[in-house]
Amino acid sequence: MESKLVVALDLMKERDLLEIADKIGSKVFAIKLNWPAIMLSGSRIIRDVSCYSRVICDFKVADIPNTNSLITEKALEMGAWGIISHSFTGHDSLRAVIESAGDMKVFSVVSMSHPGSAEFINPNTDRLVEMSIRAGAAGFIAPGNNPAEIARIRKMSPGRIIMTPGVGAQGGKAGDAIRAGADLVIVGRSVYTSSDPVEQVDNLNMEIDSSV
Amino acid sequence: MESKLVVALDLMKERDLLEIADKIGSKVFAIKLNWPAIMLSGSRIIRDVSCYSRVICDFKVADIPNTNSLITEKALEMGAWGIISHSFTGHDSLRAVIESAGDMKVFSVVSMSHPGSAEFINPNTDRLVEMSIRAGAAGFIAPGNNPAEIARIRKMSPGRIIMTPGVGAQGGKAGDAIRAGADLVIVGRSVYTSSDPVEQVDNLNMEIDSSV
Numbered sequence: 406m407e408s409k410l411v412v413a414l415d416l417m418k419e420r421d422l423l424e425i426a427d428k429i430g431s432k433v434f435a436i437k438l439n440w441p442a443i444m445l446s447g448s449r450i451i452r453d454v455s456c457y458s459r460v461i462c463d464f465k466v467a468d469i470p471n472t473n474s475l476i477t478e479k480a481l482e483m484g485a486w487g488i489i490s491h492s493f494t495g496h497d498s499l500r501a502v503i504e505s506a507g508d509m510k511v512f513s514v515v516s517m518s519h520p521g522s523a524e525f526i527n528p529n530t531d532r533l534v535e536m537s538i539r540a541g542a543a544g545f546i547a548p549g550n551n552p553a554e555i556a557r558i559r560k561m562s563p564g565r566i567i568m569t570p571g572v573g574a575q576g577g578k579a580g581d582a583i584r585a586g587a588d589l590v591i592v593g594r595s596v597y598t599s600s601d602p603v604e605q606v607d608n609l610n611m612e613i614d615s616s617v
Numbered sequence: 618m619e620s621k622l623v624v625a626l627d628l629m630k631e632r633d634l635l636e637i638a639d640k641i642g643s644k645v646f647a648i649k650l651n652w653p654a655i656m657l658s659g660s661r662i663i664r665d666v667s668c669y670s671r672v673i674c675d676f677k678v679a680d681i682p683n684t685n686s687l688i689t690e691k692a693l694e695m696g697a698w699g700i701i702s703h704s705f706t707g708h709d710s711l712r713a714v715i716e717s718a719g720d721m722k723v724f725s726v727v728s729m730s731h732p733g734s735a736e737f738i739n740p741n742t743d744r745l746v747e748m749s750i751r752a753g754a755a756g757f758i759a760p761g762n763n764p765a766e767i768a769r770i771r772k773m774s775p776g777r778i779i780m781t782p783g784v785g786a787q788g789g790k791a792g793d794a795i796r797a798g799a800d801l802v803i804v805g806r807s808v809y810t811s812s813d814p815v816e817q818v819d820n821l822n823m824e825i826d827s828s829v
Contacts, residue, residue: 415684415687417687439680439684440652440655440676440680440684440688441684441687441688441691443652443655443656443659444655444659444660444688444691445659445660446658446659447655447656447657447658447659448656448657464652465679465680467677467679467703468651468652468677469729469730469731470731470733472627472651472652472653475627475629475653476652476653476656479653479656491679493679493705493737493738494729494731494733494734494737494738495731495732495733495734495735495736495737495738496733496736497731497732497733498731498733499733517681517706518681519681519682519706519707519709519710520707520709521682521706521707521708521709521710521711522706522707523707524707524708524744524748525705525706525707525737525741525744525745526705526706526707529737532737533737536736
């Protein structure tokens with residue numbers, strides 16, 4: 406059974422990041438890279454990590470259409486498998502990401518799990534989902550620590566890939582997220598701060614497999 | 618009189634970017650770098666451009682508080698003068714940028730000028746301004762092609778720095794933006810695609826000086 410695990414490698418040293426990517430790459434669905442990893446030495450780290458695993462660029466793209474296209478084109482050029490974009494910036498901004506994405510999967514953020522997301526983003530989840538489907542998003546980011554919300558977004562978006570962060574250190578349970586309808590769960594610190602990341606990944610894969 | 622001009626250098630080749638930065642750096646208030654510039658070879662380009670001018674990192678930061686802090690700390694470490702953050706991700710996310718910014722100025726996006734910004738961002742401008750002031754933002758991004766909106770945001774935020782993009786290729790007029798209350802105007806393509814960027818900068822500085 407293919408892993409449903411996406412591991413966020415938010416490490417501040419390139420060597421450490423590539424070392425863990427090498428160890429766990431074949432056991433996970435994808436490795437997620439955020440801007441701090443790109444700040445180390447540019448977007449070529451996407452290509453380096455792609456040697457070990459699919460790469461999802463968690464860029465939460467949130468600019469005007471032209472800039473969104475430039476960012477997306479570079480991620481595609483470096484071999485990323487997927488890219489995460491905000492939808493709050495509107496249909497044309499999200500559409501620019503999707504049109505520049507080639508065969509990359511575009512995941513739209515329609516809900517977040519930190520307290521501040523209750524102010525502007527989460528009250529708009531339904532409209533953001535509807536607009537993202539219209540724009541052609543391949544999937545959604547839903548909050549891993551809120552199974553009821555995952556189930557609701559699942560119901561609103563048949564056929565789309567649902568990926569949920571907030572699992573592990575942030576308190577969610579990988580099995581609960583999958584049972585609620587998530588296709589992929591993101592784990593970060595509980596893997597990369599572990600003394601044995603491979604064992605952590607094996608345990609999480611087992612937890613997920615036993616939940617379906 | 619100090620320049621009120623911020624030049625966005627959205628160039629896809631590091632050598633071209635540094636060459637223009639060298640030519641215009643002493644004639645502008647700051648140079649603005651966006652993610653595509655960081656994707657070239659990492660955040661050290663902030664330090665390189667800082668040799669010629671102040672640098673404003675137009676990162677439109679829009680993540681959870683922890684990730685926002687990591688991004689901001691790196692920009693500070695590289696010597697940036699300012700950083701642009703979204704505010705729609707909520708008070709804690711913006712606050713994380715401000716708390717990690719040291720003596721960098723944090724500019725909060727409360728309004729944008731592309732069509733899609735009418736869907737979710739611009740209807741919330743007043744609440745975003747109010748929350749950003751509460752969070753301690755040093756300034757705001759207001760739409761350069763909408764003087765009435767600049768004047769309105771100016772009135773809502775005494776003492777804050779207002780910076781407006783959308784001037785030049787996007788149709789706004791630098792002088793109009795300044796008269797409406799902007800402190801700094803951002804120009805991009807009309808400078809860096811010019812055969813004589815220095816002459817363009819001189820002309821824009823004169824246009825701005827004659828408007829105040």
